[in-house]
Structure formats: C-alpha cells, structure tokens
Amino acid sequence: xxxxxxxxxxxxxxxxxxxxxxxxxxxxxxxxxxxxxxxxxxxxxxxxxxxxxxxxxxxxxxxxxxxxxxxxxxxxxxxxxxxxxxxxxxxxxxxxxxxxxxxxxxxxxxxxxxxxxxxxxxxxxxxxxxxxxxxxxxxxxxxxxxxxxxxxxxxxxxxxxxxxxxxxxxxxxxxxxxxxxxxxxxxxxxxxxxxxxxxxxxxxxxxxxxxxxxxxxxxxxxxxxxxxxxxxxxxxxxxxxxxxxxxxxxxxxxxxxxxxxxxxxxxxxxxxxxxxxxxxxxxxxxxxxxxxxxxxxxxxxxxxxxxxxxxxxxxxxxxxxxxxxxxxxxxxxxxxxxxxxxxxxxxxxxxxxxxxxxxxxxxxxxxxxxxxxxxxxxxxxxxxxxxxxxxxxxxxxxxxxxxxxxxxxxxxxxxxxxxxxxxxxxxxxxxxxxxx
Numbered sequence: 368x369x370x371x372x373x374x375x376x377x378x379x380x381x382x383x384x385x386x387x388x389x390x391x392x393x394x395x396x397x398x399x400x401x402x403x404x405x406x407x408x409x410x411x412x413x414x415x416x417x418x419x420x421x422x423x424x425x426x427x428x429x430x431x432x433x434x435x436x437x438x439x440x441x442x443x444x445x446x447x448x449x450x451x452x453x454x455x456x457x458x459x460x461x462x463x464x465x466x467x468x469x470x471x472x473x474x475x476x477x478x479x480x481x482x483x484x485x486x487x488x489x490x491x492x493x494x495x496x497x498x499x500x501x502x503x504x505x506x507x508x509x510x511x512x513x514x515x516x517x518x519x520x521x522x523x524x525x526x527x528x529x530x531x532x533x534x535x536x537x538x539x540x541x542x543x544x545x546x547x548x549x550x551x552x553x554x555x556x557x558x559x560x561x562x563x564x565x566x567x568x569x570x571x572x573x574x575x576x577x578x579x580x581x582x583x584x585x586x587x588x589x590x591x592x593x594x595x596x597x598x599x600x601x602x603x604x605x606x607x608x609x610x611x612x613x614x615x616x617x618x619x620x621x622x623x624x625x626x627x628x629x630x631x632x633x634x635x636x637x638x639x640x641x642x643x644x645x646x647x648x649x650x651x652x653x654x655x656x657x658x659x660x661x662x663x664x665x666x667x668x669x670x671x672x673x674x675x676x677x678x679x680x681x682x683x684x685x686x687x688x689x690x691x692x693x694x695x696x697x698x699x700x701x702x703x704x705x706x707x708x709x710x711x712x713x714x715x716x717x718x719x720x721x722x723x724x725x726x727x728x729x730x731x732x733x734x735x736x737x738x739x740x741x742x743x744x745x746x747x748x749x750x751x752x753x754x755x756x757x758x759x760x761x762x763x764x765x766x767x768x769x770x771x772x773x774x775x776x777x778x779x780x781x782x783x784x785x786x787x788x789x790x791x792x793x794x795x796x797x798x799x800x801x802x803x
Contacts, residue, residue, distance in 0.1 A: 424692065492688060493649050493652045499752055502533075503673075533564050570790070657682065661682060679751075683749055694715040702714075
C-alpha cells in the first residue's frame with residue numbers, strides 16, 4: 368500500500384506485516400496489521416489474524432453497504448471536510464473522492480448484487496476445479512507412479528506436495544499480491560486465493576491419511592505425519608512470503624522513476640464491461656469443464672480407476688468451494704451476542720476443515736464396509752472433489768502464521784492444535800463406530 372513519497376516503505380518489510388490482508392482503495396480486503404492503528408489494538412489484531420485467509424461473501428456485503436453509505440453522505444454534504452480531520456491511518460481517499468462510488472468511467476453502470484454473487488460463484492467453481500486437477504497431477508507426479516516420494520503408508524502422504532505448493536503460492540497471490548490483484552479484479556483475487564489455492568490444498572486428505580496410519584497401529588507415524596506436514600507447509604508459506612516481498616521490492620525499485628505509470632498500472636478499475644466479459648468467460652469455462660468431466664466419467668466409471676474418481680471429483684468440486692466460501696463469513700465474527708469472545712478464531716475455516724475431515728472418515732468407513740467398485744469410485748470421488756475442496760491447508764496456514772506473528776503467538780499453536788485434535792478425534796470416533 369503506497370502512501371506517497373514522503374513515507375517510504377522499508378526495503379524488506381518485517382515479518383509482522385507479512386500475513387496481513389492488504390487493504391487498498393476500492394477493495395474491501397481485511398485491514399493490514401502493519402497500519403499504525405491507535406484504536407482498540409487488541410480487537411484490530413484479532414480481526415486481522417482471523418481474517419488473514421478469507422472473509423467469504425462479507426467482502427461483497429461491505430462493498431454494497433459502503434456504496435449505500437456513500438450515496439447517503441454525498442447527498443447530505445454541503446462542504447468538504449477540513450483537511451486536518453480527514454487524516455487517518457486507514458485508506459480513506461476513496462471515501463472522500465467525489466468519484467469514489469464510480470468504479471469505472473463517469474456514468475458507467477455497476478454490477479448488481481445478484482450478478483456479483485453469480486460472478487464470485489463461477490470464478491470459485493472454475494478455479495476450484497483447476498485446483499483439484501492440479502492436486503491430482505501432483506499426487507501422480509510425486510506418488511508411487513513417477514517420483515515415488517509420497518505414498519499412502521508413510522508420513523510423506525500423497526497430498527503433501529500439493530499442500531506445500533499451495534501454501535507457497537498462497538503467500539504470493541493470497542497475501543503479498545492479493546490487494547494488487549484485487550485492484551484489477553476482486554473476482555480474480557477471490558478465484559485465485561479461495562478457489563484455486565484453497566482447493567489445491569486439502570486438510571481432510573491430510574487428516575485421513577494420518578487416521579489410516581493410526582488405524583493400522585502406527586500411532587507414532589501418525590503423530591509425526593501431523594508435525595511434519597504442519598512444519599513443511601508452514602515453512603512453505605514463510606518462504607513464499609519472503610520471496611514475494613523480495614520480488615515486490617524489485618518491481619518497486621524498477622518503477623521508482625515512473626510513479627505515475629506504476630499507479631496507473633496498479634489501479635485497474637473494476638469496470639462493468641470487464642466484469643461482464645469475465646463472467647461470460649467463467650460461465651463458458653465452467654460449462655466446458657462440467658461437460659468434459661461428465662463425458663469422461665461415463666467412459667471410466669465402470670473401470671473404477673483413479674481417473675473416474677478425478678472426473679467425479681471435478682463434478683462435485685464446486686459445491687465444496689462454495690460452502691467453504693460462505694462459511695468464511697464467520698471468520699473474525701467471534702462468539703457471544705456482540706461477538707466479543709474468541710474473535711481471533713477463524714471459525715469458518717475451522718468448521719470447514721473439521722466437517723470435511725469427519726465426513727471423509729465416514730466415507731472411508733463406508734468404503735471398507737461395502738467394498739464394491741461402484742461404492743469405492745463414488746465415495747473416493749466425493750472425498751477427492753467435494754471434501755478436498757471444502758477443506759483447505761493454504762488458508763489454514765495463512766491464518767496460523769498471521770497469529771504466530773501477532774502480539775499473541777500462542778494463539779497460532781492453540782488454533783492449529785485444536786483443529787488437528789478435534790478432526791483426528793472425530794475421525795477416530797467414526798472409525799470406532801460399528802458398521803452393520
């Protein structure tokens with residue numbers, strides 16, 4: 368977030384500002400922790416860490432509520448605010464600008480709330496399917512078929528490479544450059560971070576592999592698998608943040624002599640025409656993906672191959688992403704009448720991960736009980752697509768690291784331990800239930 372030449376950013380920002388949502392004029396991302404907030408610091412810190420990964424459709428609600436406020440206030444203003452009363456650590460320029468509620472050129476229409484929701488859902492679906500396909504490809508690349516690095520029966524579980532790659536990319540496109548992408552298109556920012564990177568990584572798959580190890584009596588391997596998986600994915604996102612910050616610094620240094628050009632490149636207003644074209648493109652791609660997946664599933668279903676599971680997973684991936692996105696509205700809300708309790712806990716991500724892990728354990732039990740090709744294909748496809756996209760490691764670790772670098776780092780380990788312990792306990796209970 369640029370504040371002008373008089374306030375120059377350090378060459379390499381401190382890690383405490385790494386995992387903050389970077390708010391910018393015209394976007395409604397969580398406010399950065401690096402801003403010098405002077406009011407209710409603990410509450411602001413709780414909000415930023417719990418919203419570090421995603422806030423779901425609350426970003427759209429904020430946009431429309433801000434537009435309504437702007438219209439009401441513009442009609443009642445008779446003179447501009449005094450200069451000294453408008454200074455704020457928050458990005459208020461878009462509130463005071465006479466063209467603030469005009470996202471494009473003068474007189475240009477804006478998307479209705481229903482079209483914005485449709486655009487978000489289509490972006491999430493398309494990018495979610497792409498994330499699931501990428502996860503499948505990484506399973507095959509590093510699994511027993513090719514590189515033979517990962518396997519089902521070791522602490523190097525099949526989804527470990529996907530979780531590491533997704534966490535690394537989340538640092539780039541979901542943390543450091545998220546605000547820049549959102550200036551060009553908030554729908555693209557949501558599609559990349561929540562859709563693609565959230566679906567590329569999977570918490571439920573990770574938990575399920577550790578459950579399988581414990582069910583085979585390998586409790587030590589299961590414990591090491593959780594610790595090893597958390598360590599590698601966490602350091603993947605740290606490495607991603609540091610490399611992204613370095614690349615960002617190089618870009619800023621290169622453009623230091625052309626500030627106007629830089630600003631014009633970054634602002635990229637979300638025009639009506641661009642959003643409509645993007646919506647049409649995403650709808651076309653979604654229909655194409657679904658048609659191809661359905662066609663290939665018909666060919667492969669009776670064979671019971673992993674490809675059949677992949678195509679079925681692609682068909683049911685979108686609902687998993689949508690549910691996670693809607694649950695994300697709970698992040699930063701807290702408990703109690705006014706949300707005053709545990710506001711730092713991302714309850715949306717927590718519920719998505721625990722629920723997906725529990726249902727995945729139930730389907731694994733069902734597969735063992737029924738043990739038919741059809742049941743295995745359907746259950747595995749749902750596990751891979753719906754539940755794999757419902758749960759996420761990249762968002763989970765973005766929140767974890769935001770907490771770890773906050774003023775109360777113990778919250779990070781409490782959050783991670785609680786998520787893992789509850790998911791594993793629920794899976795163990797489900798595994799222990801008698802099946803007729």
